[in-house]
Amino acid sequence: MTAWNRGFAQAGRTSRLLLLIPVALIVLITVADIVAPSDIVLGPLLVIAPAITAWGEGPLVTGSVGAAAMAAQAFIGWRSGLLLSRNVLVQLFALAALSALIVILSVVRDRHSRELARVRSVAEAAQRVLLWPLPSRIGTLRLSCVYLAAEEEAEIGGDLYAAARSPQGTRVVIGDVRGKGLPAIGEAAFLLGAFREAVHQNAGLPALAGSLERSLSRYLDDFEPTDEAGERFVTALLLEIPEDDPVVRMVSCGHLAPLLLRSGRAVSAPDLAPAPPLGVGLTDPGEVTVAVLPFAVDDTLLLFTDGVVEARDRDGVFYPLADRVAQWVGQPPEALLRRVQRDLLDHAGGRFGDDAALIAIRRTGEQAPPARAR
Template sequence: MGEGDAGRLRTRPVTSLGALRWLPFVVLFAVAVIDLLAGPSLGFLPLLTLGPTFASVSGGVRRTAMVGAVAIVICVPLASYNGLLLKRQNTITIVTIVGVTAASMLAAHLRLKRERELANVRLVAEAAQRVLLRPVPRRAADLRVALSYTSAAAEAQIGGDLYEVVTTPHGVRLLIGDVQGKGLAAVETAAWVLGAFREAAYDEAELPDVGERLEASLARHLSGEMFVTAIVAEVHHSEISLYNCGHPAPLLISPDGRITAMEPPHEGLPLGLGALAADRPKPHRVMFENGDQILLFTDGVIEARNASGEFYPLAERAPLLMADDPQTALDSLRGDLVRHVGGPLLDDAAMLLLRRIPA
């Protein structure tokens, strides 16, 4: 995968995690200060239970127990200051702190167990993606190919973006797609699509027949309302044929910087929903000459939002792809995408750049 992105686990920002780890002690200190300032007339000691409660959110069992012990240590001198040291009210407060600490320790144990399980599932899914999504060739006939694949944030499940570029007796054929949904089910669906494409791209002479093979394969394996948006393309002498199944339209970038969205003449339904349409999509041809570039991408790119909720303006940023080396150009665009979001993406984002060069 491009830049090793697909196998990279994202973690929460260090600053945010550090703040959560210190929060229980800040709360205990704040309760102690408030109790001292309020004087013996007002009792804030029961609020010390907030310390172990917050500790269970980010810490382990031992850390939660330590925060509970600190809460009791703080409670004793404060109770003496308030004249409650040997009274029933203080005994109830200490028992409450112990009980909340025990419950928080259990909650921390269950949270850590769940996090380990989710991490293992994510590792399995990412390993499956690395096996499925083989490195694409950097050159194919008179094309130079660049790839960028950015994994989703750790808070999101692994996605189902897929791509492939193969040189066949019928010419260079390629696939880019996005499986509806996330998790291992999406990875499994992507495996069926890629397997069917790798066979059909060699066997079928016509692009619609390749699409029909993909539709038939998904019809056997998909259930419910799952679907896959995809583009199957075939490069000709000075043109490219696009078989669009409900996928975002690629961008054609001419050598002079003119950008054109290659919208299909007729909207096609995604793969897996073919039974709902009277006619299957028809391929349409677009001029693709020396110096031209075509950028294919998944919706994780154009649906990426910044802090203000604004979508990534891909068409406006496409001039970044004018660098001499296609991979360098695509890496620049990917960096701009990450800067726009201001952090990890919430959905996988795949981009495939084709640049036509003299044979």
């Protein structure tokens, strides 16, 4: 049985158990009313049963429980010989009216829930189209990624990442759009499209950075409000990892340097000479500095956005990424990011003031198996 099926079955069992509560209430209230003195009337409390049912069930089940409550009310009246009395008839009418109102509210709630589910499904599909998941293997590299959006109910925001093979090797980008929300998502989506197009057309990382700068500047000029000119930009880190050379080449456009994790359990942040962020019109390919670092088998690069290291705990302390990662240097990328994600969520209390993204890249020395023919 799959995890989904187990969860579905467990939810069904829980729903059936909860349904016993209103049924038990109907029985208890009925018995209590019958055995109580004649001057104590408990029948009106039967309306609690359909009200509780509507909390977790649909209109049909709620209406059925309401009908059962009315039958119990009628039985109480019949048992006391007052079924056709004005008092009992008024109680029956009130119970029927309240049960009908509860059913109507349940219908409206279910309709809104279905509409929300459809909207959420479309939004999730759109987000997955904008931010493709990274492949787990590219050549001799193993990759894993984590994205934690600051906006509730969102899967992506203003952070971005992508990876693609080029004649020069595997190229990776991670970036952070200034701001968050829908404008940041638009800029992130545009830059990802520009990267996927330009990654195969530029021989070096400086040329790639220049191409992204020109594309993003045109986009900002055409689509961003004029009163925000110069205030919209994207920090980005570009990587190039050749297959036949144990190095990694990096260009930082105002972005944080990654952590380099070696098998000897050393954690270091390479010194980078960052160029200006993309979109401000100052990224000149001729002035971009390419950092070249050793990247041997079993080495791991941990890329991240500032939302990770700027996450605060209740005391306002920033998340100490380098110190925490030093405990898990030997972990494969997937396990490493699971540990970091869990630890980061615990540190921040599950809430972030900014989007947070991480990528772990390990050189394995083993080629990924060829893709199956389709």
